[in-house]
């Protein structure tokens with residue numbers, strides 16, 4: 001995945017700001033993240049996430065976390081689940097997490113960013129936060145869902161946090177135009193991303209790519225893969241009062 005490049009750089013230079021890019025919190029600034037605040041933020045965010053997952057229903061035996069970063073949420077998952085698998089594309093993120101997440105029920109995996117290095121039907125739960133929004137394109141996210149389906153046991157559920165959008169459906173011509181303009185915008189952002197990566201390789205500022213998923217298209221794709229009981233949920237997080245969206249689904 002093209003985006004692996006910037007995530008390896010964030011993991012190496014500033015893992016905590018790479019994960020929680022709050023103003024003034026960069027490494028070396030007066031108010032840089034302290035470990036204790038960073039992991040407290042994880043506790044608070046997990047409280048919000050798990051409250052919604054509790055309503056949907058999930059099993060606490062085994063969980064895979066996709067894009068564990070510095071272990072902000074992994075620390076919480078280790079307390080909730082008997083067995084945790086945490087994966088990331090950045091070995092430096094994983095090293096940081098390993099120093100701070102001390103549970104002996106977690107196994108760490110480095111991934112190439114497209115596949116999940118686990119056997120079929122291994123876990124009953126899959127969680128991810130602030131990761132699917134950073135893939136190069138929606139298609140990359142959609143193929144990751146096939147991998148999730150493969151490694152989930154029957155009866156297992158996923159909670160994936162990701163930005164969602166839809167086009168206004170009040171007028172068909174208008175929605176068609178909006179979709180067309182949006183596809184043009186995506187081409188431009190992809191070119192911009194290539195330029196920013198090129199600059200980064202030459203010592204320029206680090207880049208962070210962002211995308212969002214069209215909800216009805218994602219719904220159809222998940223159904224096509226075989227997922228059942230698909231639900232989209234929006235809720236505010238206590239930590240920043242922003243609205244966040246998640247998709248839940250079950251492998252029956």
Ligand SMILES: C[S@@+](CC[C@H](N)C(=O)[O-])C[C@H]1O[C@@H](n2cnc3c(N)ncnc32)[C@H](O)[C@@H]1O
Pocket residue numbers: 001003004007008011018019020066067068069070071072073087088089090093111112113114128129130131134135
């Ligand atoms: C914004 S951080 C979020 C970390 C963690 N989920 C959290 O909420 O604290 C995004 C993480 O996803 C990882 N990542 C990016 N692309 C990935 C991919 N294709 N597969 C797995 N992890 C990925 C990055 O290396 C980074 O650690």
